[in-house]
Amino acid sequence: MGGRRLAVILPSLLCNYDCPYCRIKARRRQSGERPLVDWRDALMTIGAPLAHVAGGEPTVLKGFADFVLGYPAPLRMTTNLWRAPEAWPPGFWERFEYVTVSFHPDHTDFDGFATRAARLHALFDRRPALRPRLTCTIVADPRWIDALPGWLARLRGLGLAARGQYLNRPAGDPTPTYAPADLKRLRASAIPMSHDRAGQDIHVTNGPKLCDAGRVYCHIDPLGEARRCSRDRLSLGNLFDGTFAWRDGEARCETACTEACDRTFARMRAISQEVTA
Numbered sequence: 001m002g003g004r005r006l007a008v009i010l011p012s013l014l015c016n017y018d019c020p021y022c023r024i025k026a027r028r029r030q031s032g033e034r035p036l037v038d039w040r041d042a043l044m045t046i047g048a049p050l051a052h053v054a055g056g057e058p059t060v061l062k063g064f065a066d067f068v069l070g071y072p073a074p075l076r077m078t079t080n081l082w083r084a085p086e087a088w089p090p091g092f093w094e095r096f097e098y099v100t101v102s103f104h105p106d107h108t109d110f111d112g113f114a115t116r117a118a119r120l121h122a123l124f125d126r127r128p129a130l131r132p133r134l135t136c137t138i139v140a141d142p143r144w145i146d147a148l149p150g151w152l153a154r155l156r157g158l159g160l161a162a163r164g165q166y167l168n169r170p171a172g173d174p175t176p177t178y179a180p181a182d183l184k185r186l187r188a189s190a191i192p193m194s195h196d197r198a199g200q201d202i203h204v205t206n207g208p209k210l211c212d213a214g215r216v217y218c219h220i221d222p223l224g225e226a227r228r229c230s231r232d233r234l235s236l237g238n239l240f241d242g243t244f245a246w247r248d249g250e251a252r253c254e255t256a257c258t259e260a261c262d263r264t265f266a267r268m269r270a271i272s273q274e275v276t277a
């Protein structure tokens, strides 16, 4: 991140897909959600952090291209890449330093997705220095564990980074998402995953930690409520009412830290029960 603060923003949970494993999507916008121009203005009041736009599917939101072209700091995005990459206006993709494109087999065929991802990559063949870092992700749903290695290999064959993502449950729900035999098969496939451990394994071994999430990394929900990460509920205030504030150090966390983004951007260290009792 180069020392910049990163805000993962969810302006809406609206999505044009309806993946059965999705914990968050919505079929329509919730009351109280703000237009993207409000997000731009509010983010500028907190210093225009590097913003990772997630959802839902952010590209279906009204004014999305204007937001992208007008935000005064670099962007990241997670998208299902439903739309042809060439359909966006000039300069759109260059605004991103990182884009995660996710394949959802319930809604699109593999060849169609792979073709769109390869075309996005190819938009920068003559200007590679401007190409956003692209990563293809596929949720490791038990229905397609056996197909995953082949899909990832084909994406890598197109010059794309590609990895699987563990299927997790909502925060605090320790119910296993994988039967032991499925998890064993997934591990045996040795495919690259977004992080090293399945959520159900993390729940089993979860203990108290000190974590700096909220200091340079946070999540902001569609109503502007900011939390230090995607899982833990510790509040940083609200982006839209002037109460947002980054934290200035570590704080204790008891939450099972199961999400790849949290484990990538926060720094945590286990503390023993004896020390904190």
Ligand code: SF4
Binding pocket: 015, 016, 017, 018, 019, 021, 022, 023, 024, 025, 055, 056, 057, 080, 104
């Ligand atoms: S594309 Fe993403 S946000 Fe939309 S339903 Fe699927 S997993 Fe959820």
Ligand code: SF4
Binding pocket: 209, 211, 212, 213, 228, 229, 230, 231, 232, 253, 254, 255, 256, 257, 258, 262, 263, 266, 268
């Ligand atoms: S340890 Fe994980 S869940 Fe807890 S605050 Fe840090 S990033 Fe969030």
